[in-house]
Amino acid sequence: MSKHIIYLDHNATTKPRPEVVEAMLPHLRGHYGNASSIYQLGQEERKAIDIAREQLAKLIGVQNADEIVFTGGGSESINWAIQGVAFARREKGKHIVTTKIEHSAVMKTCQFLETMGWQVTYVGVDWHGRVNPAHIREAITKDTVLVSIMHANNEIGTIEPVEDIGKICREKGVPLHVDALQTVGKIPVSVETLGCDLLSVGAHKFYGPKGVGALYVRPGTKIHPLIHGGSHERNRRAGTENVAGIAGLGVAAELASKEMKHDEKHVRHLRDKLEKALLCDIECVRLNGDPDQRMFNTSNLSIEAVEGEGLIIGLDMQGICVSSGSACSSGQTEPSHVLKAIGVPIELAKGSVRFSLGRENTDEEIEKVIEVFPKVVERLRNLSPLWGDYKKGLRKSVITGKAA
Numbered sequence: 001m002s003k004h005i006i007y008l009d010h011n012a013t014t015k016p017r018p019e020v021v022e023a024m025l026p027h028l029r030g031h032y033g034n035a036s037s038i039y040q041l042g043q044e045e046r047k048a049i050d051i052a053r054e055q056l057a058k059l060i061g062v063q064n065a066d067e068i069v070f071t072g073g074g075s076e077s078i079n080w081a082i083q084g085v086a087f088a089r090r091e092k093g094k095h096i097v098t099t100k101i102e103h104s105a106v107m108k109t110c111q112f113l114e115t116m117g118w119q120v121t122y123v124g125v126d127w128h129g130r131v132n133p134a135h136i137r138e139a140i141t142k143d144t145v146l147v148s149i150m151h152a153n154n155e156i157g158t159i160e161p162v163e164d165i166g167k168i169c170r171e172k173g174v175p176l177h178v179d180a181l182q183t184v185g186k187i188p189v190s191v192e193t194l195g196c197d198l199l200s201v202g203a204h205k206f207y208g209p210k211g212v213g214a215l216y217v218r219p220g221t222k223i224h225p226l227i228h229g230g231s232h233e234r235n236r237r238a239g240t241e242n243v244a245g246i247a248g249l250g251v252a253a254e255l256a257s258k259e260m261k262h263d264e265k266h267v268r269h270l271r272d273k274l275e276k277a278l279l280c281d282i283e284c285v286r287l288n289g290d291p292d293q294r295m296f297n298t299s300n301l302s303i304e305a306v307e308g309e310g311l312i313i314g315l316d317m318q319g320i321c322v323s324s325g326s327a328c329s330s331g332q333t334e335p336s337h338v339l340k341a342i343g344v345p346i347e348l349a350k351g352s353v354r355f356s357l358g359r360e361n362t363d364e365e366i367e368k369v370i371e372v373f374p375k376v377v378e379r380l381r382n383l384s385p386l387w388g389d390y391k392k393g394l395r396k397s398v399i400t401g402k403a404a
Helices: 018-028 040-059 074-088 104-114 133-139 162-172 243-281 308-316 337-341 363-382 385-391
Strands: 068-071 095-099 119-123 144-150 176-179 198-202 213-217 285-288 298-303 352-356
Touching (some): 018 243, 068 074, 074 144, 074 176, 074 213, 095 104, 104 119, 104 144, 133 144, 133 162, 162 176, 243 298, 243 363, 308 352, 308 363
Parallel strands (some): 095 119, 144 176, 176 198
Antiparallel strands (some): 068 213, 285 298, 298 352
């Protein structure tokens, strides 16, 4: 019998729900037509796309579903939003404003534009990971063509004051792009409440399939296509539609609309139970991120005198899946840019671990983690000369400032 896996890495990806898989299967079997074809086999696929568009529109508070464009995933949506607006508005200016804690899809797209002559202002955040809207206002110039802000951080869970930033952007006449991959399907998201002009979505973050996402584009927002070719998605995104994936995204959106409140209550309880126990049972641990304005499923902890990679491997040997830093940069040895941006010392940043819980996690699983994790930490610390010096009173804790 295979070992039971305790999956606590839902900010990286989620398991597609059975209803999602069932919705996809017909489009991988008998319903295989091209949605651009005018014959019935194709029009059946077109209808499935239209239904999914309506389902997602309801989830994110969009009145006209045609303002949603399906893409190949969240990273494509982010790249398109930033590059598309930058190129469409380059005659007005070549300046973009973002923050120092954005996802790599935002950071690397901005860095790419910098090589082509654009200027990017990376606004700092406080030690909880929250950006001050006043600092965004100060960063906007007459040449600013876009502000790009994440709704919630994928590593530490901090929720940003996007609504306030949206008001500033409206006042300044600058389009606002919101990376909402970590919030859509988990907490209420409304494009009107946020005041954004573009909003990126990834299906696999809320129990949908991988390889499909969407970009909301407010009418009147100037944006160039990222992918050129046919006239798909009303001439906005070329390429034969991934109907199966889109149908799955739609069902995931519909289920999230119905069950979001219930899921939050369940997952928050588990997250708080886990976090309280680990902070109590383990010496020299720091919680990263805003303790209150934070996604209910996310807990990022820095464990002194251990390496994050060792924690991940040690937990994996016990059938527990977690991550250290961003999943998209898990192969890096450098500390997380997010933790550095909020002022976590390098030695602590390297010992960070992210627990991100989901709707299928149970109390029994959390109790197992509470039992196992301190033992993994103890084993690693027994191998650490830093911890040895701390226990001998030869050095002070970076977290507490005190000797053992």
